[in-house]
Amino acid sequence: EAHKRGLKFGTYIISYLTFGTYKYKNYKYSLEYNSEKGGPVETRSISIADEKRISDIIKLIKVFNEIPEIDYIGLDYIRNALGGYELVDEFVQDMNVKVPDGWEKFNGARRMGWLANEKVSRRNINLIDQWQWWRAHKVSKIINRITKEVKLKKPLWLFTLTWEKGWQHGQDPIMFSDAGMDIDALMLYEANRQQFDMLLDDWHNYIKKGQANLVLGNVVDWPLHQKILNPPGPEEFYNRLLDSTKKIYNDGTADAIFIHDLARALWGRIKPYSSKEWMLAAGAAITEMRRLNGLLPITAEINLPSKLKLKEEFSIPIVLKNISNKKQKNIIIKPYLIGGEILGENEKIIVDLLPGHIQAVNFRGIIKSASWEKDLKNMVAAQVKSDKRNATFFKYVTAK
Numbered sequence: 001e002a003h004k005r006g007l008k009f010g011t012y013i014i015s016y017l018t019f020g021t022y023k024y025k026n027y028k029y030s031l032e033y034n035s036e037k038g039g040p041v042e043t044r045s046i047s048i049a050d051e052k053r054i055s056d057i058i059k060l061i062k063v064f065n066e067i068p069e070i071d072y073i074g075l076d077y078i079r080n081a082l083g084g085y086e087l088v089d090e091f092v093q094d095m096n097v098k099v100p101d102g103w104e105k106f107n108g109a110r111r112m113g114w115l116a117n118e119k120v121s122r123r124n125i126n127l128i129d130q131w132q133w134w135r136a137h138k139v140s141k142i143i144n145r146i147t148k149e150v151k152l153k154k155p156l157w158l159f160t161l162t163w164e165k166g167w168q169h170g171q172d173p174i175m176f177s178d179a180g181m182d183i184d185a186l187m188l189y190e191a192n193r194q195q196f197d198m199l200l201d202d203w204h205n206y207i208k209k210g211q212a213n214l215v216l217g218n219v220v221d222w223p224l225h226q227k228i229l230n231p232p233g234p235e236e237f238y239n240r241l242l243d244s245t246k247k248i249y250n251d252g253t254a255d256a257i258f259i260h261d262l263a264r265a266l267w268g269r270i271k272p273y274s275s276k277e278w279m280l281a282a283g284a285a286i287t288e289m290r291r292l293n294g295l296l297p298i299t300a301e302i303n304l305p306s307k308l309k310l311k312e313e314f315s316i317p318i319v320l321k322n323i324s325n326k327k328q329k330n331i332i333i334k335p336y337l338i339g340g341e342i343l344g345e346n347e348k349i350i351v352d353l354l355p356g357h358i359q360a361v362n363f364r365g366i367i368k369s370a371s372w373e374k375d376l377k378n379m380v381a382a383q384v385k386s387d388k389r390n391a392t393f394f395k396y397v398t399a400k
Helices: 053-067 085-095 108-121 125-150 164-169 172-181 193-204 233-249 262-267 273-293
Strands: 012-013 030-036 039-046 072-074 156-160 185-189 216-221 257-262 299-303 314-322 326-337 341-343 348-352 360-364 377-385 388-398
Touching: 012 156, 012 257, 012 314, 030 108, 030 185, 039 108, 039 164, 053 072, 053 125, 072 341, 085 108, 085 125, 108 125, 125 164, 125 172, 156 172, 164 193, 172 185, 185 257, 216 233, 233 257, 233 273, 233 388, 257 273, 262 273, 273 377, 273 388, 299 326, 299 377, 314 326, 314 348, 314 377, 326 341, 326 360, 348 360
Parallel strands: 012 072, 072 156, 156 185, 185 216, 216 257
Antiparallel strands: 030 039, 299 314, 314 360, 326 348, 326 377, 341 360, 377 388
């Protein structure tokens, strides 16, 4: 069904974190350390040292690899998801870690307790750096083994976290790319605006375009945008996607973004905004990302004043410009007025638009009731469909 509609389809595996209370008896689970509970405690995360889990992931990817309807294969929680202290002996040996006197006489629980205490206390930053690098390297070896054993025919994408470039979670985008990852889907959320800007600076100072193929994600969720009203939640969602597109690399613009996710957009924490508002903002972010990469043939501007009067009919002028070097044909323009009503025609067609030429179309609308819960702001948007590319544009206006 996706292919019939010109869409590509991917499947992904939850790699090292299990959900619910059930635990499969033949897996080795990762250990956290809790002195109040007597030391090492089993988590719901499978250990990245578990040989059976790697083998099972490879078996399933081999199945996906042979299904023609699957275009992409992904791995989520491809990391040391929880705990990890069961890895202490391997870590100490590989990284030549300086350990306390009498180490060889420590039992397993005491060794884990030492590593947990050193990590949590942050007395030894060098040790923490070693631990983060070593886990990312161990996961990279898993990725490399998967790509070689499966002989992948399809692009492999991974989801990675973004604080400290993923380091604190045992991930690293450049290392993963070197190991065989084709696409790195970065989860750029769970931050306020100040933290988000710091996070972007951190990435900008670290990575170049040739080092990893980053796809930048934001989440449809009002609380994770700090319940912001000015700018409106969907506009801030758009702003963060665009800022990351422009700034994530220190030598170029990112090539792709992703929206997380359909369930949240339909049934998540979206109010006071509607699903349509969030999705129009998402479409506009994709549109602007394409423009920045020279892939957009037509741009549009909604020439409305920032303030309107309630219950008064107004004109919605949309100015289109052909920014490509080819004539664009049969351009369809569809307006949206969230919290209001489009009057009369709700779609217009421009038969053709020559390169560099500008043309305006007008629609009429009215807003009959105040959107107090959204600080009186209403979204006006337009979808522009040409031969091979759809585009979305929006603007918020205050109506009172």
